[in-house]
Amino acid sequence: MPALSKLKPTPLPAYEQVKAFVKAQITLGHWRPGNPVPSEAALQQQFGVSRMTINRAVKELAVEGVVTRVQGSGTVVAQLHRISSTLALRDIHEEVLERGHAHTVRVMQLDTVRADKALASTFKLRVGAPVFHSLLLHFENGVAIQVEDRYVNPASAPDYLGADFDTVTPTRYLLEHAPLTEASYSIEACLPSAQEAKFLGIARSEPCLVMTRCTVSGPHVASWVRLVYPGMRYSFGGKFQL
Amino acid sequence: MPALSKLKPTPLPAYEQVKAFVKAQITLGHWRPGNPVPSEAALQQQFGVSRMTINRAVKELAVEGVVTRVQGSGTVVAQLHRISSTLALRDIHEEVLERGHAHTVRVMQLDTVRADKALASTFKLRVGAPVFHSLLLHFENGVAIQVEDRYVNPASAPDYLGADFDTVTPTRYLLEHAPLTEASYSIEACLPSAQEAKFLGIARSEPCLVMTRCTVSGPHVASWVRLVYPGMRYSFGGKFQL
DNA sequence: CAGTGGTCTAGACCACCGA
């Protein structure tokens, strides 16, 4: 079998070379969105490697959204280009430390509330059922950077109110006590409430990035949180390479 | 070999069953972040399938960010949980049509400008070099939903100014004429400029989501665009499942 | 050194699609 350049041990794995080849054809404009990609058999001939190797290469491209595969039909260059941003659901404590700054917390509220209609709906509980509530203010080098307004399902973390949030952030506490199975979020632009503006030390007219996030742990909706970032000092970013 | 339940043809592929098993252990809290995951050999014994199948299962979990693998060392449950939002870099035209609404465009400006220092820097051109510029307003059912302020590298799309943006949006035009190799973006909250507010028909005090995006095509930085979405009517969202 | 994961092969059977 006429293998790939095996003079050097393995400059690049065979499947990576196949991926690179396919991407190059697309990047160079030789294969355009909607055009067919050669079948696995054809690529197998061309590269002189086993079908499993070709399959791996093309399968990974499909996962990355570069091509679309249909069983029985074939493979085509994908119409949509994806930007796969991968935001980590991370602990703000570690995030700030990584920037070499000091992270501190002030607990503004910590109590149990009765679920109103909206809360009951998100947590799938009865109206009036108890739900834990915490309101924290996070500082980076003494500057307020995030308001964390969080509701927690007692079924997921019965001892939540007893946690020491000066040591362990709610995010970390919940990750440890209510293993994550699912999460959804949305990012929007809002004006802060009077309280939020006061906490963050900004004007009510200064726009904020607000991330609301809902996490599921096993059978329960574990937590719903609203994270408010001040002004134009914060942004969510991402990068993507074909 | 004591295979998996083969009575029914294949309820679920073997590798999916392995993935489900591992995820279940994590979800149930039996295996916690940092804990080791059984070796491929061990799982092979346990499930009675070939190592390739186990390898595929665990490798995919690694890609998804559920576990971390280190060659020669082993596999552990990942410390970080990832939210992999996959924003499509899509054509707003198709996006609006998919919602069953009508999409229209108004071209506000279309011209050539001389690169200032900032533009020259992003495009890696000389100061004073010509750069195409377009300013479009997008409507959904007649309501303004996006201001698209775009700069284009003439080297990537020499005929950009001659395109008919009533038919083909700049996004689509560029995807077709300058195949995408790389893109980066950031999302922030801003107040609109006086002009943007006027175009969108909103107050200057209403916050906007602003996505700035830079695309690379082959050797050139192809385009830099600022997309302004009005008020709190727009959000970027994502979901993630363990 | 033994154990781990990373890659690869040369077959195989199947489900699906389009003609």
Added chain:
DNA sequence: CGGTGGTCTAGACCACTGG
């Protein structure tokens, strides 16, 4: 029906890690 991709096997060699 032939061609496609989806899955799987039972081996193999390698690079890397740890003790």
